[in-house]
Amino acid sequence: MLKKDLEMLVALQDLDLMIEEADDVEKLGFNITGCSELKNARDELAGRLSKSLLFRYERLRSKLKRAIVPVKNDICLGCFLRQPTSIGTKGREDDEIFTCENCGRMLYWID
Amino acid sequence: MQGSELQKYFHEPLFIADIKATTKNDAIEELLNLFLETKHIRNRHIVLEMLHTRETLGSTGIGKGVAIPHGRTTAASDVLIAFGKSEAGIDFDAIDGKPVHLFFMVIAPPHDEDNVYLPILGSLVTTLNIKKNRDKLKKVETFEEFLSVITGE
Numbered sequence A: 001m002l003k004k005d006l007e008m009l010v011a012l013q014d015l016d017l018m019i020e021e022a023d024d025v026e027k028l029g030f031n032i033t034g035c036s037e038l039k040n041a042r043d044e045l046a047g048r049l050s051k052s053l054l055f056r057y058e059r060l061r062s063k064l065k066r067a068i069v070p071v072k073n074d075i076c077l078g079c080f081l082r083q084p085t086s087i088g089t090k091g092r093e094d095d096e097i098f099t100c101e102n103c104g105r106m107l108y109w110i111d
Numbered sequence B: 001m002q003g004s005e006l007q008k009y010f011h012e013p014l015f016i017a018d019i020k021a022t023t024k025n026d027a028i029e030e031l032l033n034l035f036l037e038t039k040h041i042r043n044r045h046i047v048l049e050m051l052h053t054r055e056t057l058g059s060t061g062i063g064k065g066v067a068i069p070h071g072r073t074t075a076a077s078d079v080l081i082a083f084g085k086s087e088a089g090i091d092f093d094a095i096d097g098k099p100v101h102l103f104f105m106v107i108a109p110p111h112d113e114d115n116v117y118l119p120i121l122g123s124l125v126t127t128l129n130i131k132k133n134r135d136k137l138k139k140v141e142t143f144e145e146f147l148s149v150i151t152g153e
């Protein structure tokens, strides 16, 4: 697994969150006109991920809303459980995608 | 959400009284840099991409000289707001076509425990719809002055 995949997943989820909340944001008084452009960009990005990774992402999203979550101070910000420090060292450096042993979400180290 | 509750999402290192940027892209980068300098965000290009994508959804220049670029990103862990002001004004493709003087950049994680992200955006829009607040904000020079306008004191 390449780190590039992880970054594409983060970008994909950021896009999905934006699409999801676009209606709410519009109600607050923002001008929303580019929904279809955004959805196209989303599909284009999704198409660049491997089928298996995209499937894994979609399945987690449908179950848990957020497929990939930040880890800060060794805490999974999906379920707020502490992750073993040993995973943290690898998680920051390895190209592999690590998941939270408790909630199953993919992890993204940000500190 | 009241102004007094908004207060805790602002921090002095995320405040610029005088934005140097003269273009939309540079303004976005200048504000984002504050989050990087204070280590609230590590991954610059991911967040920058998110903010640019957000602008394609519709400019966050909501008119009357105000822009509120915003978004959730997996690269952030806390909800935070940066403020910047440009006396000259910057073309931000705002809905009324007018240059933007007041910038509020709101960055939030994919999920915030207390669900404050949308209420924060709403509260900012409400506060900035009031002309008196905009006029005062255009004149603030210090973070303290800025906060007193936000909290309505």
Ligand SMILES: [Zn+2]
Pocket (backbone or CB within 6 Å): A076, A077, A078, A079, A080, A081, A100, A101, A102, A103, A104, A105
């Ligand atoms: Zn977890």
